[in-house]
Amino acid sequence: MTNNKHLHDNFExxxxxxxxTSILIGVYFFIxxxxxxxxxxxxxxxxxxxxxxxxxxxxxxxxxxxFIFVLFSSFALLxxxxxxxxxxxxxxxxxxxxxxxxxxxLLITIIFAVLITLMSVGLIDLITPSFLMMxxxxxxxxxxxxxxxxxxxxxxxxxxxVYCFVIPSYWYSSFTILAIAHVTYxxxxx
Numbered sequence: 001m002t003n004n005k006h007l008h009d010n011f012e013x014x015x016x017x018x019x020x021t022s023i024l025i026g027v028y029f030f031i032x033x034x035x036x037x038x039x040x041x042x043x044x045x046x047x048x049x050x051x052x053x054x055x056x057x058x059x060x061x062x063x064x065x066x067f068i069f070v071l072f073s074s075f076a077l078l079x080x081x082x083x084x085x086x087x088x089x090x091x092x093x094x095x096x097x098x099x100x101x102x103x104x105x106l107l108i109t110i111i112f113a114v115l116i117t118l119m120s121v122g123l124i125d126l127i128t129p130s131f132l133m134m135x136x137x138x139x140x141x142x143x144x145x146x147x148x149x150x151x152x153x154x155x156x157x158x159x160x161x162v163y164c165f166v167i168p169s170y171w172y173s174s175f176t177i178l179a180i181a182h183v184t185y186x187x188x189x190x
Contacts, residue, residue, distance in 0.1 A: 014176065015137075017150060018057045018182030018189040021080040025073045026182025059119060066115075070108055100142075107138050128171035132161030132178070149189055155182050 027158070042050030043058060053061075085092040111134045118127050136157035143150050161172040 001139070015082070016084070017077075017153075017185070017187065018143075019186055021076050022182050022186030022189065024076040024186075026179045026184075026186060028072050028076075029175055029179035029182060030070050032065055033179065036175075037172050052088055063116065066112070068104055071114075074104075103140070107141065111135075111138065126165075127167035128168070128174060129161045129164035130158050132164060135178075148184070153181055153185055155174060155179075 039050060039061060041059060042048040043053060045051065081097075082092055111131070114134065115127055115131055118124075118130060136154045139150055139154045139157065143154070157178060160170075160177060163170050163173050
């Protein structure tokens, strides 16, 4: 029993991007991309109610939406980890998971800082490709040896990031494709 407990006493098993967690994150990606597209289209269309918003207001809305996305995705990971830890009768918060959680917070903070810096200096076309590249790096850092199929999401995110560097208007399609890939990964990896 001790050996079995030791196998499940780590971050990789407790916080995995499988099943319903990946599906929820994919749905959150889709909602985020649709919200961004709706707000931008509303801002650019004459006579739309969102036309009256200032650029600063739209930036604040976008940052808030990104924060809500990260918060909901983190909750999906947390509740899934709690369920897994309960099924294996292990503690959710141990030394390894606390260190990995701090690493998770640090990486999320770095991603937000880079994206906000790009936005503040006016490099709007580089926000989506930079996010996709950093997201691929984020997934690579938290990839486990047992879940090698996540390399598909990493490769797709890198490829979409390159496409967005070349064609900046491809951002909405990239988010939608990544959302569909997350949902598919969640269905395949249970």
